[in-house]
Amino acid sequence: MPKVPLWDLPELPQNHLPPHLQLQKTRVSCNNDAPTNTESIIYSGAYAAMGVDNSLRLGEFRKNFKVNVMKLNEEDMEFDLIGIDASIANAFRRILISELPTMAIEKVLVANSSSVVQDEVLAHRLGLIPIKVDPRLFEYMSENDVPNEKNTIVFKLHFKCERKSGERRTVYSHDLEWLPFGSEYVLRTENSSDSTSKPKTYTSFNSSQETLPEFSNNPISVTPGIIISKLGPGQEIELEAHAVKGVGKTHAKWSPVATAWYRMLSEVVLLQDIEDEDAQKLVNKCPVNVFDIEDMGKGVKRATVARPRDCTLCRECIREPGWEEKVALRRVKDHFIFTIESTGALPPEVLFTEAVKILEDKCERVITELS
């Protein structure tokens, strides 16, 4: 940059940063060697010297903040979160992964298991099966609680491979059978003399879960098609699995998402006009077809950025020396493409709103603690 005397500098308009600083503030530039300007500048007085106020204003935020849902089905969801800081977006991501509760099998009572899969491993596998039930209908079970219809879901698995068949059989997750009345296994007690009362089982359900309006015509099930074990002729598995509510922080099996993540919107800028051969080269370079060729007439072809959103940042376009001056790969710092892959317990959009609620709660807690 040429040296310019201070008094010759152009008068800065209020609340406008010079372009290079604006770029640094709003964009991550992904250079060939390393990304730069990755951090978000939050300090309100960061540009005070230039008379620019960097503080966040609620009104401004409200005006700018946008959510665009790009894709939504039962399991996946992709939406844009625009006008938000990385820390907030990350907070949602973290909450989604580790703090949203779900139901997962925690306790397995094995009555009989002659399969090759060891009991612990079997229990571990069962634990990881997502249960399709709204966890909000249940309570956490603390240490002193007895398992009841409010905090426990009981499944039964009884699977036998007949010796006669001579073939192996596969046990799938959909072979798990929901027991709305709770455990069927009778607790062994010393004084089993009073046969009049109902025998005590491993759970103490007061009523059937089926009577609850939520489950009356919507029985609890698990994600089908997951292989639990394979049985040889003559082998048998008989067990009961008790699912309780928990969060992903304790164990990944309670995480409601397969994963949740975001990426910043990519911005590909052609710093120079790239024409003819170079344009074709550029188009060929990109494995995800970010660029297109535009016919400018007179036989001149110019490269344009057609689908910047598709850029995976393979940096193939700027790999060759010299190209870094022609193409700039950037990320927009306040535009997040958020993806949620649900495990099936809750639909992804509900997951996100739940995550927002949890963040709200946390904020409220902080405020109450502070005041």
Next chain:
Amino acid sequence: MGVSGDSAVLYDNLQRTGGVDKQFLAAPVKSAVDKFQLLPEFLKVRGLVKQHLESFNYFIRTDIKKIVQANNHVASRFDPSVYIRYTDVWVGRPSEVVDGVTDSLSPQKCRLGDNTYAAPIFVNIEYCNGSDSRMMMKKEVVIGRMPIMLRSLSCVLHGKDEDELAKLGECPLDPGGYFVVKGNEKVILIQEQLSKNRIIIDSDKKGCIQASVMSSTAITKSKTIIRMEKEKIYLVLNAFTSKVPIMLVLKAMGMETDQEVVQMLGRDPQYATLLLPSIEECASIGVYTQQEALDFLEKKRKKSMSRFGKDDGALGVLRDIFIPNIPVRENNFYLKCVYVVVMMRRMMDAILNEDAMDDKDYVGNKRLELSGQLLALLFEDLFKSLNDMIKLTVDKSLSKASRTSRLDISQHILKDDIITKGLERSLSTGNWDVHRFRMHRRGITQIVTRLSFIGAFGSMTKISPQFEKSRKVSGPRALQPSQWGMLCPCDTPEGEACGLVKNLALMTHVTTDEEEGPIISLCYCLGVEDLYLLSGEELHSPDSFLVILNGLILGKHRTPQLFALGMRKLRRAGKVGDFVSIYVHEKQRCVYIASDGGRVCRPLVIADNGVSRIKHHHMKELKDGVRNFDSFLREGLLEYLDVNEENNALIALYEGEATYETTHIEIEPFTILGACAGLIPYPHHNQSPRNTYQCAMGKQAMGNIAHNQLCRMDTLIYLLVYPQRPLLTTRTIELIGYDKLGAGQNATVAVMSYSGYDIEDAIVMNKSSLDRGFGRCIVMKKMSAMYQKYDHVCDKIVSPRKSQHDSEILDNDGLASPGEIIRHLDIYLQKECPLDPKAKSHPSQIQYRTSKQTYKGAEGEPAVVDRVALCSDKNQNLIVKFMIRHTRRPEVGDKFSSRHGQKGVCGTIIQQEDFPFSERGICPDLIMNPHGFPSRMTVGKMIELLGSKAGVSCGKFHYGSAFGEPSGHAHKVEDISETLVKHGFCYNGKDFLYSGITGTPLQAYIFMGPIYYQKLKHMVLDKMHARGMGPRQLITRQPTEGRSRNGGLRVGEMERDCLIAYGTSNLIYERLMISSDPFEVQVCRECGLLGYINYKTKTRMCSTCKNGDNISAMKLPYACKLLFQELQSMNIVPRLQLADS
């Protein structure tokens, strides 16, 4: 890929020749043939473990018959008409006799039942019980039981397919080659030795040059040394008390004239000059004739050397002990004379020219002794002992004046199972004590390491060294160029055995003995002039080469190259054994033919004038199954070369590199590595010691052991819950079946620094990955108990009382039932033992006490009773074996390693949300610190990451075989990068990552992708240890030592020094006294000796002064008090002088 490489060579050649070489242009375009398919075919018949089988089969088929044939006559000393003659011997099928019923055995049965997998040795005998009785015959007499090598010809597993093996409870991928002795799997290690019956020129400790021969014949073993000492030549032989002038020996053997010796040595005056001092010395002693020489030698002879019964004096020594591998026919010593002179000539060559010295470390001078040979040795010794025993007992009964019953010699064979017991003992202890050959070797056998599948392979290919490990020599440890292709350059342990313990390469074969007779006659047919017909002068005539077969000089040949060519052609045609080597040694002017066992050799493709004999159509036929490896051999497309013959060959690495002079072409370059090193992807990009480290660590990796792993009852089994096959494989992995029995998992690794808990190679692990099963392992421990039988009583099975809290898991039989959770100090077996084992009272009156066995595991770590097995030992006691299973998830401190010698412990476990994630939402399983790379230089690991990443993105397994890029067995980095780019990754494998903590992108691109990680058997749970109060030793009252005894942590000398220097005297006092063994003693101020307190009268006494007047109490370490008393017991009086009392 190979094609393109080849065309480049072609282009190169074109450039060089200027494109005018018409002959070159007319030649058909060479395109490299992919010979890889030969490897699986080779491994079907030879290689890896097959040499063990081959050797054992040879022993069972041939050697055992030879041994019995050589010792087939056993006659009484008193009455020669009482005799046994063995007419035939063979080994049956593995079986055992229980209560008189013969039961067939399977290896798995033996493993579980602690039996020996052995088969009866049958003999047919003729015998006669004296001159008055007729000769009788007996068939199928069992003389003992031979442990059978698994998968050998006699094994039930031989030739079984996968289904049949599964029915027998056997893993189809298990290579066999070991024995099952008393339930333990024992492998006889390959023993490395200097070759027998060969002249080795080297120098002794004083620097004198000597020629030595280790002779070994069926009858004797001896070492003969001819040494040049102070310009005179001497013979050093054990049978003589001191060194003997060599001229004297020659004279004793009939070469009386010096001229004859000089003539035989060669015309060159240099030799005569070197011999002159010896001739002079001989003359100065005054020995001129054979008789004089013999008389002289007789004086020098050790008199105790009459082991051979007949004692023929010095001549006998020269005949039987002096180079006994050279036959003497009717006291004609000519051959021996020639041999001695050839030895002298070689020695003089070495004196004149340093280069002529032999290298002891050269692989061609070594022989590998395999299980067959070692067993043969043992069997021979035991068989002779058996015969001696028969002789002894028969003699004893014959010498008795009055015999009550008629003698039946055939009965004595069965009396004692010398052979059975002897073989079993040697195999289970590993001690080879063969008195006849003065052989006492330890550690011949080893338990097959079943920590991992690859570990078992490792023990099978291991070669144990001839030297003891303590020797501080570098020569034998260094990598020998002649090891190329024969012994793995990577696979050797670290530390004291480094370079001495070696491992076989993938395509190595070890030969077995081959009949010499046909080869000798063939040699004479091909124009070898018989040595007997040659005069001394002619022997070294400049136009001829000596022909030496297995160290025996056959004669000479005038056109050695032609002769060698003829022999080789015969070998390729299958007229001579495949493994006979013909080696023309230009310098020594000799043609060496070798057919002895223990040579290492490997197959190579034959090339005629640089053109490979194997063409595309051959390989196609192989693929179609019309051909097999043997047909390649039969048709002369391939041949085996041993190390010596390799010196006559010019071997091209690739077909494209062959020139006109090339005689052979390698099959695949990665076969120079062994099975363990073959697991490493891109080993040729790594720093060499890293590969060595991985070879050691691969054997400690957890994973699948065998397909029958859940049916095994080993003392310790480590299993991985979810083992995977590596995304980046090698050809070796597929060949040995590591892809079916993997020992590791493909972890997504991010190479970055994180949290500071990753220094010093520690890795940071993702908690969610661990939750989902990464690195989860199962440790199974065997515990066994016995129901002892005594003379009249035995231990009782009783039902335990259920009320007991700690015996909840017991069944009605007092044994823990499978599937029960077992915790620390739980009882797993409860029985009743008789109070008095020798009691003879009525069963109802015997008193019993309850005896229980408790499980000692880690506290707070519940385990599960996996299996309970009942079997009986050989005394018919009931043995109960419990397998206790413990499933563990990785924790901080557990050891992990990649396949590139990069081990590290888990430094910390971090929540998934704190982990960085990529734009595709990929979150690494573990984070490795980049500082691991610069100093280790494991570029192969980086390529593995790239290759695996490309593999997962395109859905194909990628290959990384050693040196595989030119032949297409390893993907090139360029191609991998292309795949990566095609799938939207950066070509260099670096991804754009977001921090999981702040949510902002990281300021660097992170090298991330899957790497195959192994969990090693070292886990903190087995190692962590701390104690406060605890057990003390009985005699010193100091805390016990070691984790297993819950011992204390010692403040040692150096720690004590630190504390002294630091000046913390109270801390020293506390550590060394109060926390250790404080003891209050009563010291007599008068005599300074220790007194005591009489607790009854509450008075203190000094037993020396007989009063209690001057007693003071003080504190001493108990060990100190003990020392005083021990000194006193040795008549040393330690007196304490108290300063202020």
